[in-house]
Amino acid sequence: MTPDAATVEWVAVAPLAELRRRKRKQVEVAGRVIALFLVGDRVFALDDTCVHKGRSLSRGTVWKDKVVCPGHQWTFDPATGRADDQDACQPVHDVLVVDGIVHVHPRSDQAEERT
Amino acid sequence: MTPTPATVVAVGAGQASVSAVRMLRRRGFGGRLVVLGEERHIPYQRPPLSKEYLRGDADAEDVTILDPEWCRTNDVELLLGTRAERVSVDGAGHRVHLTGGADLVADAVLVATGVRARRLPGVDGDRVVHLRDLDDAARLRTLLPGAGRIAVIGAGLIGSEVAASARELGVEVTCLETAALPLLGQLGPEMARTYAELHRENGVDLRFGRQVAAVAATPSGVVVRTADGDAVEAGLLVVAVGAVPNDELARASGLQLDPVAGGVLVDPECRTAVAGVFAAGDIASRFDPVAGRHVRVEHSDNASRQGAVVARALLGLPQLAEEPAWFWSDQYELGLQFVGRPRPDSTVVVRGCVDDRDFTAFYLHDGRVHAAFAVDRGGDVAAARELISRGTPVTEAALADEDTDLLDLLDTVDA
Numbered sequence: 406m407t408p409d410a411a412t413v414e415w416v417a418v419a420p421l422a423e424l425r426r427r428k429r430k431q432v433e434v435a436g437r438v439i440a441l442f443l444v445g446d447r448v449f450a451l452d453d454t455c456v457h458k459g460r461s462l463s464r465g466t467v468w469k470d471k472v473v474c475p476g477h478q479w480t481f482d483p484a485t486g487r488a489d490d491q492d493a494c495q496p497v498h499d500v501l502v503v504d505g506i507v508h509v510h511p512r513s514d515q516a517e518e519r520t
Numbered sequence: 521m522t523p524t525p526a527t528v529v530a531v532g533a534g535q536a537s538v539s540a541v542r543m544l545r546r547r548g549f550g551g552r553l554v555v556l557g558e559e560r561h562i563p564y565q566r567p568p569l570s571k572e573y574l575r576g577d578a579d580a581e582d583v584t585i586l587d588p589e590w591c592r593t594n595d596v597e598l599l600l601g602t603r604a605e606r607v608s609v610d611g612a613g614h615r616v617h618l619t620g621g622a623d624l625v626a627d628a629v630l631v632a633t634g635v636r637a638r639r640l641p642g643v644d645g646d647r648v649v650h651l652r653d654l655d656d657a658a659r660l661r662t663l664l665p666g667a668g669r670i671a672v673i674g675a676g677l678i679g680s681e682v683a684a685s686a687r688e689l690g691v692e693v694t695c696l697e698t699a700a701l702p703l704l705g706q707l708g709p710e711m712a713r714t715y716a717e718l719h720r721e722n723g724v725d726l727r728f729g730r731q732v733a734a735v736a737a738t739p740s741g742v743v744v745r746t747a748d749g750d751a752v753e754a755g756l757l758v759v760a761v762g763a764v765p766n767d768e769l770a771r772a773s774g775l776q777l778d779p780v781a782g783g784v785l786v787d788p789e790c791r792t793a794v795a796g797v798f799a800a801g802d803i804a805s806r807f808d809p810v811a812g813r814h815v816r817v818e819h820s821d822n823a824s825r826q827g828a829v830v831a832r833a834l835l836g837l838p839q840l841a842e843e844p845a846w847f848w849s850d851q852y853e854l855g856l857q858f859v860g861r862p863r864p865d866s867t868v869v870v871r872g873c874v875d876d877r878d879f880t881a882f883y884l885h886d887g888r889v890h891a892a893f894a895v896d897r898g899g900d901v902a903a904a905r906e907l908i909s910r911g912t913p914v915t916e917a918a919l920a921d922e923d924t925d926l927l928d929l930l931d932t933v934d935a
Contacts, residue, residue, distance in 0.1 A: 427925075458572075460855065460898070468902040468927070475898025476855055477848055490542075490824075 415501060415508045422505065424448060431463035434511045439498060441507060442467050442483055449483035450498040450509045457493060524835060525627030525796070526551045529616050531604045531769060532632035533557030535565065535820050536801030538586045539827025540630055545594045547835055554597040554624060555586070556604050556616070561654050562587060563598075567820050569657035570681035571850050575688055576661065580654060606772040607631070607797060614796055630830055631770060631784060631792070631799040635763035635818060640673070643735045647742050648757045651678055660758065667691055667755035671744050673732055675702035677849055679760035680715075683724045684851035694725040694752045696732060696744065706858060710868050711881050711893050718877065722852050763818055765803050773797070778805035781816040789833040790826055798833070800826035810842050811861065819847040844891075844908045846901070857901050860891030860908045869916045872897060880904065887913045903927050 418432040424443040431453055432439050440453040440463035451472065453463050460476030467473070471480040471489070479488050486495035499510040528544065530537035533555050541553055557563060563586040572578035591598045603619040607629050616624045637650035649660045660682070664670070669692035672679045680702060683693045701712035702719070719726055731747040741755040765782045775792050776785045784799035786792055786806050792799055801823035805816040822845060832839055846859045854877055865885060872879030880900040883891040888911050892904035903926035907914060910930065918924045 458850075464899050466899045466902050466927070468906075473899075473902045475901070478846065478857075478898065478901055490828075 415510050417506050418509050419507050420505055421448065421502055421507055424507070428467050429463050429465070431461065432509070434498075434509050437511050439509060439511070440465075440472075441500075441509075442472050444470055444472075444483050447483075448500045448502055448507050450500045451481065451483065451486055452496040452498075455479065456488070456495050457491075462495070524549070524551065527554070527613075527624075527626045528552070528628045528630065528834060529554045529556065529614075529624050529626040530630040530632060531556050531607075531616065532630075532634055532801070532803075533559070533563040533586065533598070533600070534632060534634050534801060535585065535823035536632040536634075536804075536827040536830075537630060538563055539824040540632075540800065540830045541586070541596055541827075543828045543831035544834065545596070547831065547837065549831075549835060551627075552597070553595070554599060554626070555591075556602045556618075557598065557600045558603045559653060559655075560601045562600070564654055565820065566653075567848075569654065570651060570678055571685060573657055574661055574664070574682065574685040580658075583654075604769055606769060607794075608773065609794065626796075628796045628798065628834055630827075631773075631775070631797065631803060632801045632823075632827070633766040633769055633803050635765050635802040637759070638762045638764050640732065640735070640759055640761060643732075643757070643759060645737055645742075647737065647755070648735070648759060650759050651682060652763070660756075663756050664691055665689060667741070669694065669754045670756045670758055671696065671742065671752045671754035672758045672760060673744070674760035674762070675699075675716075675719075675726065675728075676760060676762065677703070677847075679758070680719060681849055681851060682758050682760060683719060684722065687722050687724060688852065692725075693723070694727065694754065695719070696730040696746060696750075696752065697726070697728050698731055700728050702726070702728075706862050707893060708862065708864070708866065708868060708883065714874055718852065718854070763802070765816075767803065770799070770803070775799070778814055778816060781805050781814065783816045785814060788829075789839065790830045791833065798830045800830050808842070817845055819845065821846050842909065844905055846905065848898075854896050855894075855898050857894045857898055858891070859894075859901055859904050860889070862891050866890065867916070869919045871900065871920050871922060882919050884914070884916065884919075887915070889914060889919070900926055903930070906930050 416434045428443045430441045438453040439450050442449045455474045457479050458476050465473050465475040472483050481495050486497040498512050501508045562584045564583045568583045604616050606617045608615045614626045637652040672695040675697035683695050686693050704712045733747045734745045742757045744752045770784045783803050783805040786799045786804050790798045790800045802818045805814045808815045844860045848857045866883040869882045878896050880894040880897040882889050889907040
């Protein structure tokens with residue numbers, strides 16, 4: 406992890422309109438690659454690299470309110486990052502949409518350990 | 521409804537048993553749970569053995585699926601190095617007879633004994649490897665880097681994954697296949713050709729229509745001779761010609777076997793004809809209500825799903841909807857996935873670009889998708905699954921059009 410990630414706060418990453426069509430987008434925040442997903446009306450942010458085998462979640466899909474990894478079809482709760490039927494958990498980040506712009510607050514590693 | 525059993529014994533420690541046991545505990549099963557593993561290894565996943573593990577990208581501890589700590593926490597008795605010989609009906613319950621004479625009393629038994637690698641008669645020795653379990657994989661991993669060239673008999677999934685892993689390690693590969701193309705039944709001629717090209721462009725010497733006639737040891741390895749007079753010299757031979765069910769326990773227990781596909785006949789809930797005895801995974805020939813016949817599948821996802829089916833049946837929970845078969849094969853950094861059941865009379869519609877190795881091939885019949893082959897397009901698989909299971913009418917144009925969201929093609933969008 407880059408040292409500045411812990412100090413970075415809300416970062417504007419993309420207009421919400423860019424998520425409308427494909428419902429997903431890869432962005433980079435403080436050296437961290439993050440996948441955005443539009444599920445219903447809410448935007449979620451997860452680490453892009455799947456905890457399972459490292460495939461890119463932003464090349465996956467949203468199905469039945471879950472994020473589906475393209476690598477091996479693991480499904481994740483977009484809010485908690487918890488994988489269905491698995492012990493693993495995908496890191497998630499806080500999201501705020503202000504005036505049609507998606508902002509992400511990248512979570513530091515310390516914060517992940519607390520969850 | 522029958523009461524929830526007090527003791528469940530799972531014979532076999534692969535994906536099906538592990539999935540059943542995990543689901544039982546997750547759903548609050550409070551009875552005794554015993555898993556019998558014949559191997560001494562902590563239960564592990566087999567799919568990585570021909571891929572990450574073989575390439576050295578993962579070690580044994582990275583591929584475990586049921587760690588002893590979880591078993592302690594969840595009160596699961598994991599008995600490794602333990603072989604079960606037979607299941608007998610004993611009054612209202614069952615008895616699982618172990619090698620050595622001990623036995624276990626159980627209310628329900630899951631037979632998940634899996635399959636083993638098929639062997640070619642007379643083909644054996646210290647330069648011959650059959651890949652099935654972790655010990656086989658460990659041996660192959662040790663021998664592979666120094667082999668120079670390997671010969672692989674069989675271009676099925678295991679054979680081609682071993683070939684791909686060997687190429688990624690810089691080892692030369694000659695692969696001999698009896699059929700005209702690899703995975704022909706699964707992929708159909710067009711995509712089987714693409715699959716063959718993928719291996720050829722990665723340096724695999726693929727030879728089709730070759731019947732192996734003889735294998736002989738040489739001072740530096742083996743020589744494989746084919747019926748048409750071809751000879752391949754290699755430092756190592758990998759035999760990957762399919763698998764045969766481990767049905768000794770089933771036979772000794774009087775369970776009904778599938779005369780065609782082999783394995784134990786079970787109903788949609790994985791029940792054998794003997795009350796309280798289930799079978800799941802590679803060993804089970806399950807009645808598939810969609811296909812209207814018994815089907816035996818040798819893939820990891822099938823084993824996981826059937827394990828979960830058994831757990832639900834034991835707990836009296838409703839079953840989930842049938843899902844089309846799905847499997848993956850990671851080769852040369854590409855994620856290959858197949859969903860659905862192949863049929864020979866289908867039209868192939870490609871979404872994406874075959875030459876870029878970034879596409880999904882949909883197999884259409886009567887205006888409906890019945891199978892799909894995705895190459896680095898795992899994102900299309902969820903939609904393909906739904907299109908297949910719902911039998912949604914689709915047009916070739918819509919499938920091929922990258923601007924059409926596949927999920928929008930479904931009758932109702934639940935997302």
